Amino acid sequence: MTLTTRFAPSPTGPLHLGHAFSALLAWDMAERAGGQFLLRIEDIDQSRARTHWEEQIYDDLRWLGLSWPEPVMRQSDRQSAYDTALDHLWNLGLLYPCTCNRKDIAAAASAPQEGAPLLGPDGIVYPGTCRPLSDLDMSKRSERPRGIPLRLNMAAATKQAAASLSGGVACHFVEDGHGLCQETGHITRTTDQMVQTIGDVVLSRRDMGTSYHLSVVVDDADQNITHVVRGADLFDATPIHVLLQLLLGLPTPVYHHHDLIRDDAGKRLAKRDDARAIAKYRQDGLSPADIRKIVGL
Secondary structure, three states, rough: OOOOEEOOOOOOEEEEEOHHHHHHHHHHHHHOOEEEEEEEEEOOOOOOOOOHHHHHHHHHHOOOOHHHHHHHOOHHHHHHHHHHHHHHHHHOEEEEEEOOOHHHHHHHHOOOOOOOOOEEEEEEEEOOOOOOOHHHHHHHHOOOOOOOEEEEEEEHHHHHOOOOOOOOEEEEEEEOOOOOOOEEEEEEEHHHOOOOOOHOEEEOOOOOOOHHHHHHHHHHHHHOOOOEEHHHHHHHHHHHHHHHHHHHHHOOEEEEEEEEOOOOOEEEEEOOHHHEEEHHHOOOOOOHHHHHHHHOO
């Protein structure tokens, strides 16, 4: 199988040094293996995506010396693929509608009987307000509703996944980079860990019809990605993605999470940090080789 990596930015602002590091790392990995580097535009959030930012992504990456096959996959064109995955999970009885907003979740999770709210990859771990009371309630349903947020019943999902694995393991994957706490090698998560530290994540948002977790899993599989290269800040979300791969019958790639590029105060870069934008370095006369040196490649 051809080693295939990808870089998947969102067109919601300028690419910065952190993006350059991730894209170059993925490119280098594919080049060394005689493999393939792909570009994907993650524009499911149409309220924030802008055409001019997408065009600048292409310009910046080409300036860095990267190339990729055309046409580029764009998530805004792929709702039918996400609908197929959601229908599958709905028919398995693993999704349920949720009408809670962030204020509701924060209030429920902070109730005296609940103690301090736990934080997971998506923020506060959902306290289960809208979750059906039994598996029977989950199965007595007809067609999947549209336009309503849908959550994954993590307890039911991990129970189903664990039945095909062993030792109470709900998911496992190979990490050949590292997480924020230097996790590496063969990574496993149990059902209890997934339920307690991640909870019932949203897989379909009201204004998108999908979510990052679902779309990235479906897209990586459809692009035959063998090695996912991305920042260590996404390491804790990886068990969600691996669980979804198992439930949807999709292959699990090797994951390579890498260090984050930070500013002088140690804060990781964000798109609002225009001073670190690749375009700004280009305007100042730096070369792609200079960018490689700055990010440590």
